Amino acid sequence: MGTKERRAREKEQLRRQIIDAARELFVSEGYENVSMRKIADKIEYSPTVIYLYFKDKADLLDSACQETLLGLLDTVELLKRDKSDPIEALRKSGRAYVEFGLEYPQDYKLTFVIRPQFQKGLGLEEGSVGERVFSYLRAMVAECVRQRAFRQVDVETTGQALWSAVHGVTLLLIDFPDFPWTATDKLIDTVIDTMIEGLKA
């Protein structure tokens, strides 16, 4: 009687196969340079089978990056727990954020640049991944203010400003890899540290 369950399991397996193949190709070749046929070749199925599991190519990419984005949430959430040094926690979270973007540039750009272009109003609505990432950032800023490590700044605006800064450096490093940046690590640190310095009590 478990045939139905086995069937569902097999379907789920193929779904996973597709996502994994797509993600691998997206990351290594870039979203634009990956065709549905290439993905199909990799999993040794016909291209059309993908459309039985995903609405279209954008939907596939959407699904492909969701789990890595949830990984970012996990990382940031871990760092939040340490309340003894909220500034250091903020600094580490900022670095983790940028490093995540550099590790999965395609995923990052899809979520924070490409998706909002085609799905206006979406991507940061209540409960979405983006919104949840930001709410963690806000909580950390609040902790810095509460412990008087930061001066009495507006938590909401400050959170948004910090997000702007890390978002900006992430995208510049992704989009202009050949620009003569001083040194990736140094630049990231300078962005984050300068913002933090400007917020201290």
Next chain:
Amino acid sequence: MGTKERRAREKEQLRRQIIDAARELFVSEGYENVSMRKIADKIEYSPTVIYLYFKDKADLLDSACQETLLGLLDTVELLKRDKSDPIEALRKSGRAYVEFGLEYPQDYKLTFVIRPQFQKGLGLEEGSVGERVFSYLRAMVAECVRQRAFRQVDVETTGQALWSAVHGVTLLLIDFPDFPWTATDKLIDTVIDTMIEGLKA
């Protein structure tokens, strides 16, 4: 004997027609959704004629973006002359940069997000307009350091960090217009002022 000159002038005219048509379409429809055939239709020539004037679609995009950059350079350069208060000059330039991006959001994204995706490695090389915009920013930071308004920071890295910050807030405001930002003006000021505050002597 001016036939050669007239010919050259006519060539230049068609070149301009192509760029104008392309830029209009890129901005209104998005780079991806504009085909060479659409551009050709608009100027009432065959698609192939474009390839006599531009290497490929990315090269055409590149030319279209250059005008955007020149506009940005003009906007920002107006503020450079005032050396009496270099910090205020920097602040105003930062605001001008972001406001330019918000005034021409499609052009801004085309230049700083879409183009690097298709013209890898290009856009910021020696002597380019983009490089000139950045070198202007660097000069202002240097002036702040020279006048001891900033502490003895690394001018190169600091310039890049400032660029990251304004780039980030510009893109977030463009891409997530429905996000509950505190207030556009306040956010922009907070980003710029916090960075400046973190750099002061």
Next chain:
DNA sequence: TGGTATACTTAACAGTGTTAAGTTAAATTA
């Protein structure tokens, strides 16, 4: 064993960027 639903494939459509070859018209030369 017969019928049905499911999983998957084939073949095609309408589009893309790009190029080799061909045409037309203008400028130059004899």
Next chain:
DNA sequence: TAATTTAACTTAACACTGTTAAGTATACCA
């Protein structure tokens, strides 16, 4: 003025793309 060269532009095609309608085979259930 007539022949020739040269430049500007077009036609037709190639090798792709995302996507879908229609068809096939297979596993399940009665």
